Amino acid sequence: MLAAVWTTGTATDAENSIRELAALAETAGSQILDGVMQRRTSPDPGTYLGQGKAEELRVIVEATGADTVVCDGELSPSQRRGLEDKVKVKVIDRTALILDIFAQHAKSKEGKAQVELAQYEYLLPRLRGWGESMSRQAGGQVGAGNGMGSRGPGETKIELDRRRIRTKMAKLRREIAAMKTSRVTMRDSRRRNAVPAVAIAGYTNAGKSSLLNRLTGAGVLVENALFATLDPTIRRAMAPDGREFTLADTVGFVRSLPTQLVEAFRSTLEEVSDSDLLLHVVDGSHPDPEGQISAVRAVLAELKGDVPKEIVVINKIDAADPEVINRIVLREPRVIAVSARSGEGIDKLLDLIQEELPRPDVEIDVLVPYDRGDLVSKIHERGEVLTSEHVEQGTRINARVNAGLAHLLASYRVGTPVA
Ligand SMILES: Nc1nc2c(ncn2[C@@H]2O[C@H](COP(=O)(O)OP(=O)(O)OP(=O)(O)O)[C@@H](O)[C@H]2O)c(=O)[nH]1
C-alpha cells in the first residue's frame, strides 16, 4: 500500500511523485495493491496521514491483505509508530525504501560499505522507536520475514546498542576512506597522463548506462529499474579527432535522495565533481524532465568543490514528445538531444564532447622520424592535432599537447615552439 501526503505543487506533481514511489517499491521487489493520497498543509505529527485518512487506509489494508505501507516522505520515529499502531502492518518511508534498493543492488565492497553506513545513519536516531514497536508487535506482521526495509543491518541487529553501532560506523568510514584513497590514486594517474575525465550523471533510469555502452561499447547492465547502477564504471572513449578521454557511469539520482546516502556515497559522487566535463543525462520521455534536472542539480550542489562544465543530454528522443525536447533545448545553454537506443544524435554528441574537452595548453611544432610511430600515436591520443604532414624525414605535426608530452617531444622540435 502506498500512502502520500501532498502539501505543495500541482496535482500532476503529486501524481508523478506517487508514480515514482510505486516504481521504487516495485524495484525493491514488492507488488503494489493500492494507494491513498491526502491533501494537507502538513503531515500529521502523530500518524503522518490525518485520522480519517489513516482509518481509510486501515480498512483498505485489511481488505487487500497488504503487509506493508510505504509512505512518500521521511517519517519521524513517532509518526511511523503512530501509523503502524493504526494500520497494524509494517510502515516504512521513502528513505528506508531507497536504502533497501541500494542494499539489494550494491555489488562492490565499497558500495556495500557505503550502503551499510547509510543504513546505520538512518537507523541510529530511530533505534528506540523501532525496537519498542517491534517487541510490542512480535509475532505480528511487523518484522516477519525479510520484507522491504529489513535487509542489511535492520531488525536482526537491532539489539546492538548505540555505542556498538557508532563504533561500527566509525570503522566503515575508515574503510570507505581507505578505498577512496586507491581510487584517487587511479584518478591521479589518469590526470598525470592528461586523459580528460568525462562523467555521466543524471536521474535514475535516464539511460546513463545505455549511453556509456553506446559511446564505448562497454557491456554495462541496462535495466528498466531504478538504481540499476551503483558502482561507477570507467571506460576509455575516443573523440572524433582521436583524442582519448575516460567516461564514468555513476549512480543515478532521485528526488530528495536520502542525505544519509549522499553522505555515504560522497566519495563516489566526487567522481562527478572531479571530472573535466559532465554529461547530464535526462529522460526526455519522462512526464517531468525539468523536475529531474533540478533534482540532479540539487544533489550536485551538496557536493564540495565546483560542479564541472555540463552538457545536458536529452535521451530517449525516439520516445519523447518533440515539444518537450524543444522546451528543454531553449532553456539550457549547452544541450543536445539523442537516443542511446537508436544511436540518433550520438555523432553530434561526440562532436560536442570534443569541443568541450579541456584543451591541452602547449603548442608544438615537431618533426617525428618514421621509426617513432609510437610518439605520433601518442600525440593523436593525448593532444589536439592542428596539422600533420608526411615529409621525407618523418611526420611533421603541429599540435596542442600537455606539458608532459611536450617535454617528451622536446628533441624533435622544429623552429621555436609557441607556448
Ligand atoms: N526508448 C528508449 N529507451 C531507452 C533509451 N536509452 C535507455 N533506454 C531504456 O531506459 C531504461 C534505463 O536505462 P539505463 O541505461 O539502465 O538507465 P540508467 O540511467 O543507467 O539507470 P540507473 O543505473 O538505474 O540509474 C532501460 O530500459 C533502457 O532500455 C533510449 O534512447 N530510448
Ligand SMILES: [Mg+2]
Ligand atoms: Mg545505470
